[in-house]
Amino acid sequence: MRVQVRGELDLATSPELGDVLERELDQGRAVVVDLARVTFIDSTALNTLVSALKSCESNGGRLAVRSTLPAQVSRVFEITGLDAVLPLARE
Secondary structure, eight states, X not given: OEEEEEEEESTTTHHHHHHHHHHHHTTTOEEEEEEEEEEEEOHHHHHHHXXXXXXXXXXXXXXXXXXXXXXXXXXXXXXXXXXXXXXXXXX
């Protein structure tokens, strides 16, 4: 399943992403998060992605991020070290 995110991914919008990821991953599904159209990402969103990744360990789901990232998202991933933790989906 591919989850496409658009616009700002922050305190206001991260809970919705978290709900979608939780629902799909709890059923053991493979989910690819497409952040190509994200214009802003904050620590709340990063926490949502890390929490979803951790939940995969207990439920058998798989989480990956589409490798096509906007420069601002890629930079945040690099600064925080998430680029080394979140698996990238093969295009």
